[in-house]
Amino acid sequence: GKWHGSGTASLTNGLVYKGTFVHGDMHGNGEIEWPSRLRYQGEVNKNMATGKGKLEWPNGDYYLGRWFEGKRHGWGKMTYGNRQDQWYEGEWKEGAKSGKGTMQWSTGNVYVGEFVQNCREGQGRMQWMDRNEIYIGEWKADKLHGMGRYLWLSDVEVNKNLAVFNQYVGQFAENQRHGFGIFSYADGSRYVGDWNANLKHGKGTIISSVG
Numbered sequence: 557g558k559w560h561g562s563g564t565a566s567l568t569n570g571l572v573y574k575g576t577f578v579h580g581d582m583h584g585n586g587e588i589e590w591p592s593r594l595r596y597q598g599e600v601n602k603n604m605a606t607g608k609g610k611l612e613w614p615n616g617d618y619y620l621g622r623w624f625e626g627k628r629h630g631w632g633k634m635t636y637g638n639r640q641d642q643w644y645e646g647e648w649k650e651g652a653k654s655g656k657g658t659m660q661w662s663t664g665n666v667y668v669g670e671f672v673q674n675c676r677e678g679q680g681r682m683q684w685m686d687r688n689e690i691y692i693g694e695w696k697a698d699k700l701h702g703m704g705r706y707l708w709l710s711d712v713e714v715n716k717n718l719a720v721f722n723q724y725v726g727q728f729a730e731n732q733r734h735g736f737g738i739f740s741y742a743d744g745s746r747y748v749g750d751w752n753a754n755l756k757h758g759k760g761t762i763i764s765s766v767g
Contacts, residue, residue, distance in 0.1 A: 575600065598623070616640075627651040637662075646671065669695070693728070700728040710742070726751070741765075 558580030559565065565573045565582075575586020582588070582603045588596040598609020605611070605623040612618040621632015628634075633645040639662065646657020653659075653671040660666045669680020675698040676682070682691045693704020700706075703726070710721040726737020733739075733751040740746045749760020 601625075621648070624650075699731045701730060702728060704728050706733075 559577040560579060562576050563574075565577075567573070570591035572589045573582050573586055575582060575588075576584030578584065582600045584600060585598070586600050588600070588605075593614040595612045596605055596609055598605060599607025600609075601607065604626040606625055607623060608621070609623050610618060610620045611628075616638035617634070617636050619628055619632055619634045621628065622630025624630065627650050628648040629650060630648060631646070632648050633643060636642040641662045642660060644653055644657055644659045646653065647655025649655065653674045655671060656669070657671050658666065658668045659671075659676075664685035665683065666685070667676055667680055667682045669676065669682075670678030672678065676695040677697060678695060679693070680695050684690070688709045690707045690709065691700055691704055693700065693706075694702025696702065706724045706728075708722040721742050723740045724733055724737055725740075726733065727735025729735065732754045734753060735751060736749070737751050738746060738748045744765030746763045747756060747760055748763065749756065750758035752758065
């Protein structure tokens with residue numbers, strides 16, 4: 557006969573399951589432990605994590621959120637390491653960060669925006685707390701790419717009301733100012749024109765602060 561109801565099963569691949577069975581399948585609510593010491597607690601459908609559940613890694617990483625057919629899928633939060641000061645919360649698709657989400661690093665740096673296949677891609681806002689800079693704009697494959705605005709803030713304290721030191725608004729390619737853009741300096745002067753690999757290049761005009 558087939559297992560039905562609640563119980564514990566040790567499978568040939570070393571996996572241990574405690575929970576409910578339906579017609580021989582792990583189905584309902586349960587806890588799965590792998591030989592690698594990975595542990596899942598939550599909803600199970602036909603032997604796979606589906607629904608809401610928590611997966612814990614031996615190194616202290618854990619994911620809490622939605623699952624579909626054994627993969628992180630839907631809304632969830634992934635917390636990294638024992639210090640738990642690095643995390644991602646947002647949308648997942650077939651095991652990867654995809655859609656809208658927030659990523660915070662242990663440095664305090666934060667990205668809020670769109671992801672595609674674990675990379676920052678689409679529209680997003682990145683704040684580097686460690687170097688006091690902010691970028692708001694387009695991303696591609698984890699790099700500044702497309703139209704955006706980059707701010708160099710003068711002071712962490714002042715940063716609350718966004719006192720700006722220098723600012724660039726324009727095109728980026730591969731993390732660099734590239735294409736057309738306007739650079740505004742703290743003294744009020746501006747450069748309006750073309751850029752190539754972070755350098756003023758081609759046609760451009762410098763406008764002084766006194767006009």
